[in-house]
Amino acid sequence: MQNKIAIQINHERTIYLVEEWTTTGGLVARVHYMIWNEGVKALAPSLFDYYTGYVRLPDGETLDKEAEENLQVRGGVTFTGDFPAELKIDGNWVGFDMNHAFDSAEGQSVELAKAECEKLAEQLRIYGYSK
Numbered sequence: 001m002q003n004k005i006a007i008q009i010n011h012e013r014t015i016y017l018v019e020e021w022t023t024t025g026g027l028v029a030r031v032h033y034m035i036w037n038e039g040v041k042a043l044a045p046s047l048f049d050y051y052t053g054y055v056r057l058p059d060g061e062t063l064d065k066e067a068e069e070n071l072q073v074r075g076g077v078t079f080t081g082d083f084p085a086e087l088k089i090d091g092n093w094v095g096f097d098m099n100h101a102f103d104s105a106e107g108q109s110v111e112l113a114k115a116e117c118e119k120l121a122e123q124l125r126i127y128g129y130s131k
Contacts, residue, residue: 012040015087018051018110023121026130028056028091031113034099048105051113054079054095055121057129063094067127073120074112075100094120 016033023029035049053073057063063080071077071094079095096116098108124130 012037019114021114023055023118025118025121025125027058027121027124029114029117029121030054030056030089030093031110031117034097048099050097050099050103050105051108051110052079052095052097052099053113053117053120054093055117055124056091056093057124059091061129062092063129064127067124067129068094070127071120071123073123074098074116075103094124096120 014035014037016035018031018033020028020030030053032052032054033049034052036047041047068077068080073096075096075098077094078097079093082092083089098113
């Protein structure tokens with residue numbers, strides 16, 4: 001992982017910020033890596049660590065229902081809104097995760113998560129969310 005900033009969000013998992021950048025469309029994006037703690041993995045061996053991706057909406061913007069329902073991103077939109085305060089990440093975000101029944105640990109990469117963020121940012125631009 002490029003950035004070793006870890007945030008323990010509860011006793012079940014830890015989030016690592018992998019990368020933050022400005023997309024080609026001008027919106028800020030982030031890729032996180034979620035690591036399940038060993039106690040949880042022992043209880044549920046099918047769980048695997050996974051990537052999540054997020055794109056920040058322009059200041060003052062919120063995602064409307066039509067856009068949310070029509071955005072095409074891996075596994076669908078699984079997060080909208082503000083991050084929990086303890087994460088200290090400002091802004092209104094739209095995100096996805098790579099932790100679905102059709103996902104596997106082997107089928108994930110930072111590059112794939114970044115490409116999905118770029119795709120999401122472009123769709124948001126088409127819906128009028130741009131800097």
